[in-house]
Amino acid sequence: MARYGPKEHDVLIVGGGAAGLRASIAITENHPELSVAVISKVYPMRSHTVSAEGGAAAVIKDDDSLDDHAYDTISGADWLCDQDAVEAFVKEAPEELLQLEHWGCPWNREEDGNIAVRSFGGMKIKRTWFAADKTGFHLLHTLFQTSMKYDPIQRYDEFFVTRLVVEDGRCQGVIAIELATGKLEFIAARSVILCTGGCGKIFPFTTNANIKSGDGMALAYRAGVPLKDMEFVQYHPTGLPFTGILITEAARAEGGFLLNKEGYRYLQDYDLGEPKPYPVLRSMELGPRDRLSQAFEKEKEKGRTIEGPYGDYVHLDLKHLGERKIDEKIPFVRELCRKYENLDPAKEMIPVRPVVHYVMGGVHTDINGATPIEGLYSAGEAACVSINGANRLGSNSLTECLVFGARAGKAAAEYAAGKKKFSDGLEKIVSDEGKRIERMFFSEHGDQSESIAGIRKEMHQAMEDGAGIYRTEDSLKSSEKTIKELQERLHRISIQDHSYTFNTELTSAFELSYMLDVAEAIIRSALQRTESRGSHQRKDYPERDDEQFLSHSLAYQTGDGTPRVEYQPVTITRWPPGERKYGQ
Amino acid sequence: MEQTITLQVQRYIPEQYPEPYFQSYEVPLRKKWVILDALNYIKDEIDGTLTYRWSCRMGVCGSCGMMVNDRPALTCATFLEEYAPGPVRITPLDYFGIIRDLVVNTDDFMGKLKRAQPWLITDEAKPLSEGAYKQTPQEKAEYEQYSMCINCMLCYSACPVVGLEPDFVGPAAIALAQRYNYDSRDEGEDQRNEELTGEGGIYSCTLVGECSEVCPKAVDPAGAIQRYKATGAVEWWQSVLMPWKGKS
Ligand SMILES: Cc1cc2nc3c(=O)[nH]c(=O)nc-3n(C[C@H](O)[C@H](O)[C@H](O)COP(=O)(O)OP(=O)(O)OC[C@H]3O[C@@H](n4cnc5c(N)ncnc54)[C@H](O)[C@@H]3O)c2cc1C
Ligand code: SF4
Ligand code: FES
Numbered sequence: 001m002a003r004y005g006p007k008e009h010d011v012l013i014v015g016g017g018a019a020g021l022r023a024s025i026a027i028t029e030n031h032p033e034l035s036v037a038v039i040s041k042v043y044p045m046r047s048h049t050v051s052a053e054g055g056a057a058a059v060i061k062d063d064d065s066l067d068d069h070a071y072d073t074i075s076g077a078d079w080l081c082d083q084d085a086v087e088a089f090v091k092e093a094p095e096e097l098l099q100l101e102h103w104g105c106p107w108n109r110e111e112d113g114n115i116a117v118r119s120f121g122g123m124k125i126k127r128t129w130f131a132a133d134k135t136g137f138h139l140l141h142t143l144f145q146t147s148m149k150y151d152p153i154q155r156y157d158e159f160f161v162t163r164l165v166v167e168d169g170r171c172q173g174v175i176a177i178e179l180a181t182g183k184l185e186f187i188a189a190r191s192v193i194l195c196t197g198g199c200g201k202i203f204p205f206t207t208n209a210n211i212k213s214g215d216g217m218a219l220a221y222r223a224g225v226p227l228k229d230m231e232f233v234q235y236h237p238t239g240l241p242f243t244g245i246l247i248t249e250a251a252r253a254e255g256g257f258l259l260n261k262e263g264y265r266y267l268q269d270y271d272l273g274e275p276k277p278y279p280v281l282r283s284m285e286l287g288p289r290d291r292l293s294q295a296f297e298k299e300k301e302k303g304r305t306i307e308g309p310y311g312d313y314v315h316l317d318l319k320h321l322g323e324r325k326i327d328e329k330i331p332f333v334r335e336l337c338r339k340y341e342n343l344d345p346a347k348e349m350i351p352v353r354p355v356v357h358y359v360m361g362g363v364h365t366d367i368n369g370a371t372p373i374e375g376l377y378s379a380g381e382a383a384c385v386s387i388n389g390a391n392r393l394g395s396n397s398l399t400e401c402l403v404f405g406a407r408a409g410k411a412a413a414e415y416a417a418g419k420k421k422f423s424d425g426l427e428k429i430v431s432d433e434g435k436r437i438e439r440m441f442f443s444e445h446g447d448q449s450e451s452i453a454g455i456r457k458e459m460h461q462a463m464e465d466g467a468g469i470y471r472t473e474d475s476l477k478s479s480e481k482t483i484k485e486l487q488e489r490l491h492r493i494s495i496q497d498h499s500y501t502f503n504t505e506l507t508s509a510f511e512l513s514y515m516l517d518v519a520e521a522i523i524r525s526a527l528q529r530t531e532s533r534g535s536h537q538r539k540d541y542p543e544r545d546d547e548q549f550l551s552h553s554l555a556y557q558t559g560d561g562t563p564r565v566e567y568q569p570v571t572i573t574r575w576p577p578g579e580r581k582y583g584q
Numbered sequence: 585m586e587q588t589i590t591l592q593v594q595r596y597i598p599e600q601y602p603e604p605y606f607q608s609y610e611v612p613l614r615k616k617w618v619i620l621d622a623l624n625y626i627k628d629e630i631d632g633t634l635t636y637r638w639s640c641r642m643g644v645c646g647s648c649g650m651m652v653n654d655r656p657a658l659t660c661a662t663f664l665e666e667y668a669p670g671p672v673r674i675t676p677l678d679y680f681g682i683i684r685d686l687v688v689n690t691d692d693f694m695g696k697l698k699r700a701q702p703w704l705i706t707d708e709a710k711p712l713s714e715g716a717y718k719q720t721p722q723e724k725a726e727y728e729q730y731s732m733c734i735n736c737m738l739c740y741s742a743c744p745v746v747g748l749e750p751d752f753v754g755p756a757a758i759a760l761a762q763r764y765n766y767d768s769r770d771e772g773e774d775q776r777n778e779e780l781t782g783e784g785g786i787y788s789c790t791l792v793g794e795c796s797e798v799c800p801k802a803v804d805p806a807g808a809i810q811r812y813k814a815t816g817a818v819e820w821w822q823s824v825l826m827p828w829k830g831k832s
Contacts, residue, residue, distance in 0.1 A: 042637075043690065045735055046645040101716045104704035104767060106724060106731050113718030137644055138731065145702040145760075157694070180683055209639040242616055245642050339643060339661055340616075453628035497633040499597050501684040505632040 016044025019380025052136020077389025182500025239355030273583020369408025390534020705772025
């Protein structure tokens, strides 16, 4: 039986964000005898979970119920989620957030010391736990710090995964570059969990960090796992125009107004309810994100948005909340506005526009995080279980990372505990991979050379133009063509940086190649879904079509730039498809 | 013509040159650009080999700390315009080993964080079935400030003691220990004291206070150390005069 020395583990988790860290703790608590490792291209506490602001949803109050949380999630998702997964999710959510509390997470409290909850878009009852407006930051640091107390959890910090090792039908580890030394390593594992986060960086204006390039999605896709529901990309209605920095939904939950050029609360024109001076749940500014972002586009068409150097925008008005409330409930909003827009939201209105925020789709998994490849699992934003369907509700995804991170952890551990033998000769794949990298990125192309930044820019443009908030067959086809060309041109980049030490030009090239693969899946899935549902809006097919499309899309890579899309029906348990109603 | 500004960036590529050197780049001086935007401009448009860490570009992931004109700063939260007409000097964080260009070695810092035992310590584990701990907003306020640390390490680069005494656990790690010590749910203070009042612990601090000056998140590590010394001293004094204390 082959052995792979010190870099051999039972379970290897790729990603040190909320999902990955939660998985690591679940494994070591349930199976202390297993060797578990977390590999991450940045130190875990730098993962983008850190930027989540608003909160995490779970039922704890007496006026709430699991069925209410499930219904809000399902209707928010425009019925495209699997209801068995949603039921498991809402049921396990409270315990997960409570577990975080026991690990020290500084949740906001009521006067009597109980957990406080706030309202959030699309939720009809207040159920979002929060740690001021730095929930993701506190959640991630709590998880990371707690993980430090478990000695069995090993870490590969600043290792960049370049491929999955799948042999004899099983995933048996990964190949990764140790950034500090440039060494290419095979890390063997009996099971691998991809917790690599989202892919917002495919688009030009996004709340996502530089590292969110869909790596895990592309790695799984290349290994033969389908990407599910990739056409569903969430725009957040309130990002800062130049930087894409998020102004959390909590700002609206606390009572912020969205105003057009004329100072008018335009959402009242889009079936989102009557304007009231105070926030009303599931209404107006607290409608779901897809509907708010679409309303912005319509206002833009009517010429009622404001023109700016970084695209059109509208105003988010928080002035009436007053300095005290802003400082108490949404201090980070004030800090971000001051630092990045040079304005004080207690005195001035904030310019905002829709920006890409989250991708509902991802690596196809079952309810335990298992992918169709034996030994390969996925959780968090990288995965699509699916509970988010056609539109994720704000504050569901941090909780999702915890619930499904723990589930995938347990399932991967159980599989690994079977101690299947590794295949022989796997280390050879490292030298193949080395040659591939050399050929891909370091060949000379003379004056044919392409630049990473150039291709990236064109990809951004193609995605914004063709696969944005509103899509048509023409726009998508033209973007598909561009992405194919860019994939060709990618083979002609030659990296200037020939150092082995911390070669970020090389990792950027990899990230670009991952993004292009994921982009192709987004576009093809969007082209073939000839209906409008949730965040996927086709101008040429404006209606929802349950007859044909109450099903998940599964995009398989074919190698010629046009994925094959298959469909799998949605699981319905207790909530038959209905109309999404807000503002009532 | 667009206004420009010169960045003098310290380079170091170990396989190629044995010593660090400076390289100048001219970049546009754009409104709303932070220093990090200028570095990204260099990387994308001028020199793909320039190497630095960054991720969130919103001052919360803690990866983009560097010395800007010899002062530690988060480069994604520092406007370029403030340095007009330039030139601006960008060097890696002081007192850390350099891996390459602006990337410093973080391993030591990670070890120091762990020395603070930054997790909730209780005498007995509370089962989940008992529900949440109660903690009033006032109790939360006791440790809140210390929980805001983004591990950006600027305070280490501002601290002369870190430079002189590499074993000094340092400002952020002590603040982190206090974050748990002052948490009403925690009972691990004694355990942390043992670590932090010993060699390389709080008594190495000479109260320069620069750490709190440069902290981008108002964590006030200097204040945390002060408060620690007060309690730490009492504990030490008690263990000398009252040898039975802590032995029951
Ligand atoms: C600004 C913002 C605000 C948000 N606010 C909220 C909110 O209030 N509530 C809510 O529920 N959700 C919110 N979300 C969404 C939520 O934060 C994310 O969906 C969630 O944090 C994703 O966590 P994750 O663990 O899946 O991935 P991440 O935290 O993104 O972690 C990914 C990990 O994978 C690693 N990785 C990736 N590629 C590689 C590779 N090639 N090799 C090695 N390692 C790799 C990275 O290093 C990282 O550790 C917000 C998102 C954003 C952007
Ligand atoms: S205490 Fe402040 S300066 Fe020091 S690491 Fe934390 S956030 Fe950075
Ligand atoms: S890039 Fe994250 S703190 Fe600057």
